[in-house]
Amino acid sequence: MKASYQKQDKHTAPRRDGSQHRQAGTRSESGIGAMRLGELQPSQLFISSEKLAQILRGLDSEGMGSLEPLPIKELDGRVILTDGHTRALAAFLRGLDEVPVHWDEDELDWEAYRICVAWCQEAGVHTVVDLAGRILCAEDYELLWRGRCRQMQKELASWRQGRQDSGERDARRSGVKAQANGIDQASN
16 A cells, blocks of 8 residues: 655655554655654664763753754655664653654665564564663674674675576576577578
8 A cells, every 4th residue: 555645745644554644743845844753663673872872962952953854765655764763762752752754865775674674563663662672782782783784784685696696597598598499480
């Protein structure tokens, strides 16, 4: 099902059950709007405690208005965070239930994002609130999150190379088969 939270109308957003609702907040000409934290699917399993402390200090000294919009994209009918998980959790911890968002225009590795979102769902991370219990020290964050992502990227690269090699073999076989068919037709 295609969600109606599209570029031309960023005032609606999909709910988990597939129904639509009017998005809280406003949208400017720059494409920035607001969404409830409970409607954003994380694509990250853990939060670095050091980074979180840094962002919380910044929000405390500069105010909540200093929170930069979080990048989002639609993936398989869900609105996902593509970055800014720590900022989103900081906003939640400071009492916000909605945050500024903008459509991420970057080209992303959708296969990697699908894997990350699947990891989140398997671990019970369905909203930013679920990340509150998944805060790690820098060393553990590096090992458990970044290390896992590096391994996944290696496996994806290997899988893609195998798929490419297989496609090239199939193309060569098709070319040989076409040549053989051409020879057969010419001899008839």
